[in-house]
Amino acid sequence: MVQINMESNLLGANELLARRNRSAFAEQRLLVINLMSSPGSGKTTILERSIEFLAGRLQMGVIEGDLYTDQDAQRIEKKGVQVIQINTEGACHLDAGMVGKAFEQLPSAAVEMIFIENVGNLVCPAEFDLGEDFRAVVISTTEGNDKLSKYPLIFHQARVILLNKIDLLPFTDFSLDKFKEDLAQINPSATVFLVSGRTGEGIDIWIEWLLEEVKKKRP
Amino acid sequence: MVQINMESNLLGANELLARRNRSAFAEQRLLVINLMSSPGSGKTTILERSIEFLAGRLQMGVIEGDLYTDQDAQRIEKKGVQVIQINTEGACHLDAGMVGKAFEQLPSAAVEMIFIENVGNLVCPAEFDLGEDFRAVVISTTEGNDKLSKYPLIFHQARVILLNKIDLLPFTDFSLDKFKEDLAQINPSATVFLVSGRTGEGIDIWIEWLLEEVKKKRP
Secondary structure, three states, rough: OOOOHHHHHHHHHHHHHHHHHHHHHOOOEEEEEEEEEEOOHHHHHHHHHHHHHHOOOOOOOEEEOOOOOOOHHHHHHHHOOEEEEOOOOOOOOOHHHHHHHHHHHHHHHHOOOOEOOOOOOOOHHHHHOOOOOOOEEEEHHHHHHOOOHHHHHHHHHOEHHHHHHEHHHHOOOOOHHEEEEEEEEOOOOEEEEEEEOOOOOOHHHHHHHHHHHHHHOOO | OOOOOOOHHHHHHHHHHHHHHHHHHOOOOOOEEEEEOOOOOOOOHHHHHHHHHHHOOOEEEEEEOOOOOOHHHHHOOOOOEEEEEEEEOOOOOHHHHHHHHHHHHHHHHHOOEEEEEEEOOOHHHHHHOOOEEEEEEEEEHHOOOOHHEEEEHHOOOOOOEEEEEEEHHHHEEEHHHHHHHHHHHHHOOOOOEEOOOOOOOOOHHHHHHHHHHHHOOOO
């Protein structure tokens, strides 16, 4: 009897394509960030703010993942950066193949950094390497303290964690101390930024850190 | 060449098991609700509040879906109701088979209503019928106005939509008018409740409506 494990085959194919993406990104010395979160945590708002802070300092491109709409891509385009839209047509995550095709359409010679905004989902996107340099996960103060331990994989793999909606902290039961304690268990080496996409608080610090990362690629 | 469409086979098997669940629930005249939302929208907090309001008026059971932990089940158990935990071990949604097995373990002769708390995810759970009477989807004011149009399937299928964190509305850019406009497009027949799991606001109205639904099963 021949047994075919569909999942490991699918992941295997994704790994190959992710490796191909990673080579293509490296060839152009691009910093590529896979931005992930739950729906409504504020990925797009943080991107909008980041673009404002980076204006005139860095050329960037955005690959936007969404189920059906191009609402986020439209928001990003208004900020004056190159955007390629991926519609997954119901699929719950981006994969390396989708990103590879989008990358081919991006006039990448003109950019130094690419943000990939993944589908809003804390489960499925964590399992798919897109060829990125690192993963940044957004979590917001209004989502409660239990998200780190309930969705450990995505937080464990993140190099950056952006704690968003810090402006709403006083109106919630979210505990910063508990957040730090849990993170020390799940991912002690993550770099954490406290931000508000809405007010812009903390975005400058995140952007300075990002610019240093770009410099490592283009000394 | 024989081509096997894995997805439609999987969904086909789920439909059979969902039908089996639906018969089993009907036999015991149970009202069964599939509660879904993004991570951190407040499903468990709404459940806790609902249990408080239902105390002494109705016997209920809860089937808790989570990736790995039993944190939500522990919170519900503290409120004095029967809970069965399902750990999906990484799977992004509950399916009818998991729910059927959990139901067998629930001392269901003693209950009149069952809440199934699905995995926090706006994409995958929408595709799996669990045999429920209806679906209730929680969305919170802090998640932004674009969720209805970005995740249309889950909102389209909902009979009830609980707009949660209504206490935080003044501190966000969320527009109630826009929410109503979008809902008129996506699901004009949905019953909407404005609630705060945290303060308890609006929970009484939702509970009175629920009790009427139970009465229809047990006149």
